[in-house]
Amino acid sequence: MAEGTDPEGRTEAASERRVRQAVEKGDVPFSREAPVFASILGLLVALSLLVREGAGRLARELSPLLDRPRGFALESGGDALVLLRATALTAARFLVPVLLVLAAFGLCASLLQNVPRLVSGRIAPKWSRVSPAAGWGRIFGRPGQVEFLKAVLKVLSVSLVVLLLLRSERAKAVNAMFVDPGQLPELILSIAIRLVSAVSIATIVIVAGDLVWARLRWQRSLRMSRQELKDEHKQVEGDPAVKGRLRSLAKDRSRNRMLAAVNRATVVIANPTHFAVALRYEPAENPAPLVLAKGRDLIALRIREIAEEHGIAVIEDKPLARSLYDVAQVDQTIPAEFYRAVAQILFFLFARSR
Incomplete structure (x- = not known):
């Protein structure tokens, strides 16, 4: 049926939600x-x-x-x-x-x-x-x-x-x-x-x-117009603009928490400005270095700035920084394949601090 044949433009089949609501109302x-x-x-x-x-x-x-x-x-x-x-x-x-x-x-x-279904609305008095x-x-x-x-x-x-x-x-x-x-x-x-x-x-x-x-x-x-289908989809799935805004806020909060943890890092491995990964190694806390933060471009620069403000060593190792950024996850220990490379950097830092 063409859309113009319906005076109200209701040319689409009813959605499952519309059908369920009608059944719940006794229709x-x-x-x-x-x-x-x-x-x-x-x-x-x-x-x-x-x-x-x-x-x-x-x-x-x-x-x-x-x-x-x-x-x-x-x-x-x-x-x-x-x-x-x-x-x-x-x-x-x-x-x-x-x-x-x-x-x-x-x-x-x-x-x-x-x-059988008891629906109080069906027995309520109506002027119609x-x-x-x-x-x-x-x-x-x-x-x-x-x-x-x-x-x-x-x-x-x-x-x-x-x-x-x-x-x-x-x-x-x-x-x-x-x-x-x-x-x-x-x-x-x-x-x-x-x-x-x-x-x-x-x-x-x-x-x-x-x-x-x-x-x-x-x-x-029960047929619906296309606009009603869109409105229902927004109600069920959420407005895309609102969902995008919520995702953006969630990313901002996560980023802020991550940057706030950089001051606890043992070392920052950078590449030199495009990538940066902040690691913390305390044998009493974790058996392997823990990833506190990672970022690229502006976030990488901010990680480096925080590290320099708190006197944390920044080691430039382009291949290692890029690989850690791609594979390692924040708040998790580094994968086993990076143990040797990171251990050499930590050994160098501990030896220099003595």
């Missing part, structure tokens, strides 16, 4: 059709596994009420309450398992789409949820148009499936007037199972399309 893709489809499947399971046995038990328990209505005492309000309570309990034993199956399927459809202007925009905006299109497709597909199924069952419906009334529940149940099965098949395409649409719409709502 996740969600299909409203999936729980409806799951409820239809739950109804199909309930009709196939629970209703046949439950309806038979319900009929057996309520048949005395219909066959011998005079056998129940209704002399007072208490008797009526007992009868209503028993009837309601019988009906509840039939309905509760069915309702639990429907609720379980609908809940699973919601949970499988996204991991009750604003007539915002509601008007949701109804007549693009999301509202898509919802209207889905509703029309559902009505048309379900109506067509129901019409075709009822036409195919028309002969059974006519013959039902001449069969034993005891067979009617089984006939109605079989037709209901076929009807719900057909409806669930008809809505599969709509549900699959809605799942894809919900994710695409969510991804589109």
Whole structure:
């Protein structure tokens, strides 16, 4: 998509940080059709596994009420309450398992789409949820148009499936007037199972399309402009100018600490102005000479100046100074390959001081 096609210039895919923040705020893709489809499947399971046995038990328990209505005492309000309570309990034993199956399927459809997350901001009151202007925009905006299109497709597909199924069952419906009334529940149940099965098949395409649409719409709502990506990168990685300034300050502090340690040196090996390495050798402190400071050009000159101010010997040895500068590290002893060369210089200094 060209950048000019988006009114806000949001042409870039959302970053991982943007997606993570959206999920933490409860902004996740969600299909409203999936729980409806799951409820239809739950109804199909309930009709196939629970209703046949439950309806038979319900009929057996309520048949005395219909066959011998005079056998129940209704002399007072208490008797009526007992009868209503028993009837309601019988009906509840039939309905509760069915309702639990429907609720379980609908809940699973919601949970499988996204991991449950408690977000207080989602339940906080917002004016946009009750604003007539915002509601008007949701109804007549693009999301509202898509919802209207889905509703029309559902009505048309379900109506067509129901019409075709009822036409195919028309002969059974006519013959039902001449069969034993005891067979009617089984006939109605079989037709209901076929009807719900057909409806669930008809809505599969709509549900699959809605799942894809919900994710695409969510991804589109999180898209970012190039400037937003740059700003986020600065927030995560830090402003390059600020980072450069911090690195410069860190180098300055490190350089100042290094130069402050030069006055403790035993000898400074120079080349003669381009490189300088300050070494300290105290057998009680370290088994080998320790590098206190090193530098080139202006830093080398400053090391020499400090050494001369404190009466520290400055030995000019171009190859050794350059090699030490390249290999040795500050606050570490010199590598073993320099022991002989540095030992000769130290021996010369100690002999001269005597």
